[in-house]
Amino acid sequence: xxxxxxxxxxxxxxxxxxxxxxxxxxxxxxxxxxxxxxxxxxxxxxxxxxxxxxxxxxxxxxxxxxxxxxxxxxxxxxxxxxxxxxxxxxxxxxxxxxxxxxxxxxxxxxxxxxxxxxxxxxxxxxxxxxxxxxxxxxxxxxxxxxxxxxxxxxxxxxxxxxxxxxxxxxxxxxxxxxxxxxxxxxxxxxxxxxxxxxxxxxxxxxxxxxxxxxxxxxxxxxxxxxxxxxxxxxxxxxxxxxxxxxxxxxxxxxxxxxxxxxxxxxxxxxxxxxxxxxxxxxxxxxxxxxxxxxxxxxxxxxxxxxxxxxxxxxxxxxxxxxxxxxxxxxxxxx
Amino acid sequence: xxxxxxxxxxxxxxxxxxxxxxxxxxxxxxxxxxxxxxxxxxxxxxxxxxxxxxxxxxxxxxxxxxxxxxxxxxxxxxxxxxxxxxxxxxxxxxxxxxxxxxxxxxxxxxxxxxxxxxxxxxxxxxxxxxxxxxxxxxxxxxxxxxxxxxxxxxxxxxxxxxxxxxxxxxxxxxxxxxxxxxxxxxxxxxxxxxxxxxxxxxxxxxxxxxxxxxxxxxxxxxxxxxxxxxxxxxxxxxxxxxxxxxxxxxxxxxxxxxxxxxxxxxxxxxxxxxxxxx
Numbered sequence: 001x002x003x004x005x006x007x008x009x010x011x012x013x014x015x016x017x018x019x020x021x022x023x024x025x026x027x028x029x030x031x032x033x034x035x036x037x038x039x040x041x042x043x044x045x046x047x048x049x050x051x052x053x054x055x056x057x058x059x060x061x062x063x064x065x066x067x068x069x070x071x072x073x074x075x076x077x078x079x080x081x082x083x084x085x086x087x088x089x090x091x092x093x094x095x096x097x098x099x100x101x102x103x104x105x106x107x108x109x110x111x112x113x114x115x116x117x118x119x120x121x122x123x124x125x126x127x128x129x130x131x132x133x134x135x136x137x138x139x140x141x142x143x144x145x146x147x148x149x150x151x152x153x154x155x156x157x158x159x160x161x162x163x164x165x166x167x168x169x170x171x172x173x174x175x176x177x178x179x180x181x182x183x184x185x186x187x188x189x190x191x192x193x194x195x196x197x198x199x200x201x202x203x204x205x206x207x208x209x210x211x212x213x214x215x216x217x218x219x220x221x222x223x224x225x226x227x228x229x230x231x232x233x234x235x236x237x238x239x240x241x242x243x244x245x246x247x248x249x250x251x252x253x254x255x256x257x258x259x260x261x262x263x264x265x266x267x268x269x270x271x272x273x274x275x276x277x278x279x280x281x282x283x284x285x286x287x288x289x290x291x292x293x294x295x296x297x298x299x300x301x302x303x304x305x306x307x308x309x310x311x312x313x314x315x316x317x318x319x320x321x322x323x324x325x326x327x328x329x330x331x332x333x334x
Numbered sequence: 335x336x337x338x339x340x341x342x343x344x345x346x347x348x349x350x351x352x353x354x355x356x357x358x359x360x361x362x363x364x365x366x367x368x369x370x371x372x373x374x375x376x377x378x379x380x381x382x383x384x385x386x387x388x389x390x391x392x393x394x395x396x397x398x399x400x401x402x403x404x405x406x407x408x409x410x411x412x413x414x415x416x417x418x419x420x421x422x423x424x425x426x427x428x429x430x431x432x433x434x435x436x437x438x439x440x441x442x443x444x445x446x447x448x449x450x451x452x453x454x455x456x457x458x459x460x461x462x463x464x465x466x467x468x469x470x471x472x473x474x475x476x477x478x479x480x481x482x483x484x485x486x487x488x489x490x491x492x493x494x495x496x497x498x499x500x501x502x503x504x505x506x507x508x509x510x511x512x513x514x515x516x517x518x519x520x521x522x523x524x525x526x527x528x529x530x531x532x533x534x535x536x537x538x539x540x541x542x543x544x545x546x547x548x549x550x551x552x553x554x555x556x557x558x559x560x561x562x563x564x565x566x567x568x569x570x571x572x573x574x575x576x577x578x579x580x581x582x583x584x585x586x587x588x589x590x591x592x593x594x595x596x597x598x599x600x601x602x603x604x605x606x607x608x609x610x611x612x
Contacts, residue, residue: 216442221430221459
């Protein structure tokens with residue numbers, strides 16, 4: 001095989017892998033959008049908050065330590081030195097479920113049957129409020145997140161591919177981040193579980209019913225509150241997974257909440273209402289970005305094509321298929 | 335009018351499964367829609383709620399099933415009793431468990447769910463899967479058309495089929511009382527008749543009490559035993575369906591039959607202005 005072809009394959013592979021990371025974020029959006037018609041702007045902050053909380057539990061940070069110390073002149077920082085990863089993840093999950101419950105109580109309950117734009121504005125407010133709470137609770141310094149997921153280059157793949165190039169050529173094998181491989185595995189498990197859940201369980205069916213028609217769902221005795229808490233809890237869980245992945249890759253910092261913006265083009269490509277769409281959309285964006293960076297990035301002197309290429313893809317897509325690849329069929333009876 | 339008053343006295347007994355007592359409904363804290371509506375629904379019968387657009391029929395039904403809350407509506411006065419129990423504090427889910435379910439105006443099917451899935455959502459509050467399966471079979475027997483279309487998306491079915499889905503879905507909750515809102519809306523006359531036949535059959539065989547809100551006075555009076563006429567948020571008339579059908583004013587206003595032959599539109603308007611109810 002020629003070196004060019006091998007490089008191309010490597011680029012595509014890396015694109016797919018980083019695409020999975022986008023998909024993880026987009027998945028949370030899709031779930032909430034389907035069930036409550038809300039575009040949850042706070043999804044990125046959810047991921048940030050989950051990652052912050054996880055690190056906080058792991059290292060035994062005292063929540064609101066700054067505030068408490070300031071008010072009472074004390075000097076608390078840590079309760080304990082460390083906590084097992086497993087336990088910390090479970091505790092974070094519980095926190096995210098509690099968060100979903102609080103959000104339903106404080107925000108959603110009062111906005112039943114309001115225009116989507118009002119709900120959207122509410123989630124923007126929620127995003128900033130939650131970011132503030134996260135800051136107060138755990139501090140604003142950049143933290144290292146390590147839950148034992150291996151990262152770095154895959155030696156195995158490098159060794160396996162190094163011999164593929166033609167004899168004597170300048171080729172050192174493919175590079176793939178092991179973290180991304182893990183992200184892929186986890187995303188696949190997540191999606192399969194979600195698909196089975198929504199297709200074959202009573203609660204899943206109720207979830208889809210609520211997505212279709214709130215009023216009708218209410219009229220047959222489906223409790224919107226239960227469904228919404230459930231959906232927000234599930235997307236809180238997905239945000240946690242995304243937060244762990246992104247946090248491990250680039251550290252837990254407040255810019256993490258901006259990954260929500262990366263999910264937008266993914267959603268436009270895949271469709272706001274489709275779980276498989278979120279995955280395929282993420283993969284397409286990932287691959288598109290990487291290919292564009294390598295093959296046409298050279299023509300742009302400023303570089304950093306990766307940062308905006310996804311949005312251009314989304315724009316082009318909007319022109320031809322506004323509901324996205326797998327979005328809900330726009331049912332029109334004639 | 336005398337025979338109508340008498341009919342009223344006959345029905346006010348302990349057989350009344352639902353008693354709505356002088357309710358007032360306000361939307362968004364300012365818009366007064368119902369101005370004191372009282373009605374009684376006899377157990378096991380079909381009671382009709384008649385009236386034109388905006389008379390308050392749907393609002394009455396929604397204030398019973400408590401779907402008002404999600405539309406920023408609120409019962410501010412009066413009470414609703416179902417089987418001697420106050421129900422106006424219960425949310426729709428609790429009411430469905432108690433056996434009161436509403437079939438909403440305009441069908442409201444879950445478009446992206448299949449016909450069968452639509453029916454199954456009706457059984458959301460029930461846990462015995464064996465019973466649910468039997469009920470599904472029963473619904474298919476009432477509506478054979480739905481069995482044929484069980485795997486197609488509800489959004490692609492016809493208006494008549496969607497009305498069948500909506501009624502079948504309510505039946506899946508195993509209700510003691512169905513609040514049926516405008517089943518005839520947007521359907522061809524023949525289909526309307528077919529739907530009403532099935533509703534009457536359900537009422538007969540299952541003993542389900544039905545409170546029917548309908549604009550199509552003619553067909554509603556054919557299938558119901560007792561009727562109320564709402565106008566402008568008030569009950570202006572009530573009586574047995576039979577006495578209603580023979581009443582000159584009902585004939586004039588709602589059935590379009592006039593004793594003196596066809597009148598010009600202008601005459602009707604003047605007559606209406608002179609002889610308003612209340």
